[in-house]
Amino acid sequence: MNLTDAVVFAGENERRAALKFFNAAYRAEESGITQAHALAERLLPSDPELAEAFRLYGDEEGWHRHLLIEFLAHLGGSVQPMGRVTTLLYRLYGRAERMDTILLANLMFETIGSTTYRMTLGRIDEPSLRAMLTILTRDEAFHVPLNVHFMKRALEQSSRGSVLRLRIVFVLVFVALVCLPLASRPKSRAFDRLDTLELSRAYARELSRVFTRESGLPLSPPAWLVALLGVDRERIRRAEGPAVTSIAAAERAAERERVDVAEM
Numbered sequence: 001m002n003l004t005d006a007v008v009f010a011g012e013n014e015r016r017a018a019l020k021f022f023n024a025a026y027r028a029e030e031s032g033i034t035q036a037h038a039l040a041e042r043l044l045p046s047d048p049e050l051a052e053a054f055r056l057y058g059d060e061e062g063w064h065r066h067l068l069i070e071f072l073a074h075l076g077g078s079v080q081p082m083g084r085v086t087t088l089l090y091r092l093y094g095r096a097e098r099m100d101t102i103l104l105a106n107l108m109f110e111t112i113g114s115t116t117y118r119m120t121l122g123r124i125d126e127p128s129l130r131a132m133l134t135i136l137t138r139d140e141a142f143h144v145p146l147n148v149h150f151m152k153r154a155l156e157q158s159s160r161g162s163v164l165r166l167r168i169v170f171v172l173v174f175v176a177l178v179c180l181p182l183a184s185r186p187k188s189r190a191f192d193r194l195d196t197l198e199l200s201r202a203y204a205r206e207l208s209r210v211f212t213r214e215s216g217l218p219l220s221p222p223a224w225l226v227a228l229l230g231v232d233r234e235r236i237r238r239a240e241g242p243a244v245t246s247i248a249a250a251e252r253a254a255e256r257e258r259v260d261v262a263e264m
């Protein structure tokens with residue numbers, strides 16, 4: 001990434017919001033690397049191949065984290081302590097011990113992360129901001145199908161009781177993530193220009209897209225919330241083309257140089 005030219009913001013307000021935005025991204029990457037490497041260690045004795053996949057995946061999040069530290073400095077900022085909501089969210093996530101719960105939360109976090117990056121990319125013109133967002137958008141587009149694969153592997157060993165448990169976790173996390181823009185908008189809206197309802201709706205839609213068209217994941221989004229936000233699940237179900245979670249989508253996204261970084 002070329003970080004020679006200074007980023008020019010419309011005002012101090014926008015610059016501060018950009019620092020908040022990339023700080024939130026930094027925390028997501030930090031959590032990603034920690035969880036992925038912890039899982040790699042846990043899996044090493046039983047499934048060395050899968051453990052290696054987790055290690056590489058964690059390394060990529062580590063690389064993003066490193067890029068974000070440099071990028072924050074380039075914007076004239078640094079890594080800041082987390083806010084209250086973020087602290088609470090990551091503390092809860094950090095407490096999860098069951099493999100399937102961690103993987104589910106991870107998949108959902110990856111989905112909303114890549115949605116936010118893609119939507120922001122569609123609203124930003126400044127070249128170095130676009131360069132950073134493009135890297136994140138491109139790589140996270142691969143992390144979603146990758147995590148679907150991990151999740152399906154974990155579900156193969158889950159009992160009916162744990163699937164039931166997972167369904168409850170799924171609804172709780174779904175609601176929490178769809179409400180997250182209420183906390184993030186006052187901080188980053190001046191930079192990413194995304195409104196609360198617009199972002200909540202996009203989270204609900206993209207999470208629905210992952211789980212509605214993926215028959216290997218027996219989890220369905222809370223219908224009342226999805227309907228309330230005006231997301232048409234029937235349309236998602238009938239959509240043409242490969243699902244975002246399909247092997248075809250993963251293969252396409254794995255060839256990073258050829259990825260069409262779609263904006264939203």
Ligand SMILES: [Fe+2]
Pocket residue numbers: 029032060061064139140
């Ligand atoms: Fe990442």
Ligand SMILES: [Fe+2]
Pocket residue numbers: 032061110139140143
């Ligand atoms: Fe990721």
